Amino acid sequence: MIETALYLIPVPLSDVATDTVLPAANTAIVRHIKHFIVENVRSARRFLKKCDREIDIDSLSFFTLNGHTPAEEIASFLEPLKQGCPMGVISEAGCPAIADPGADVVAIAQRLQLRVIPLVGPSSIIMSLMGSGFNGQSFAFCGYLPIDAAERARKFKDMEQAIRRLDQTQIFIETPYRNNRLIAEMVKTLPKQMRLCVASDITGPGEKILTRTIEQWGRMKYDYDKIPTIFLLYK
Numbered sequence: 001m002i003e004t005a006l007y008l009i010p011v012p013l014s015d016v017a018t019d020t021v022l023p024a025a026n027t028a029i030v031r032h033i034k035h036f037i038v039e040n041v042r043s044a045r046r047f048l049k050k051c052d053r054e055i056d057i058d059s060l061s062f063f064t065l066n067g068h069t070p071a072e073e074i075a076s077f078l079e080p081l082k083q084g085c086p087m088g089v090i091s092e093a094g095c096p097a098i099a100d101p102g103a104d105v106v107a108i109a110q111r112l113q114l115r116v117i118p119l120v121g122p123s124s125i126i127m128s129l130m131g132s133g134f135n136g137q138s139f140a141f142c143g144y145l146p147i148d149a150a151e152r153a154r155k156f157k158d159m160e161q162a163i164r165r166l167d168q169t170q171i172f173i174e175t176p177y178r179n180n181r182l183i184a185e186m187v188k189t190l191p192k193q194m195r196l197c198v199a200s201d202i203t204g205p206g207e208k209i210l211t212r213t214i215e216q217w218g219r220m221k222y223d224y225d226k227i228p229t230i231f232l233l234y235k
Contacts, residue, residue, distance in 0.1 A: 006115065011087060013202050013203050014144075015036075034061065034085065037089045038063070039064070062225060078109060081109070098123055125201050128171065195211055197210065197232040197234075199231075
């Protein structure tokens, strides 16, 4: 058996066999959990079947936690845990609670002094930073950039200042079909010698982590549209 706790269960970032990116210990724990808090029930069920085809999916209970979940409902998801049953949190990809709605239920569990156990697994934020060559001691994840052009320009300026003033790597993402447009925008607006790392399809068969100056990106041919990609800026 396993401890009574809220287990934060990482999911592969790409469509690969789970044992290529997740330790066997994760699967051993998953087999003992009957109650899950998930971002998407369908993809969570598919992930659990990939972990172990012997898991009886229909015997499990799922609570959906995403951007549309009413805040007042989240605490009730933890009832099985309060009754002594281990629970798991599963996001769409990567590590739960990192740039993910799962953080809300983890915060409640901590306030209730319930045991929380994060499991080992891939994080695109950390893995892209590892491969970038940028400052890994001071960094900020900025999430999605604003859509409004004026706000977006201000955000670029804020990130540029944080890089210079705080010596801090800036990390952010874009909707995949706008990846190429974002790179072209940065080439036009950012200092030519600033470095941009583009990390795409991390852990997948097409993985690329390329760090070049803005000037070099302006001369390159690339196509990142529709590919999960994360961007990093540094001096």
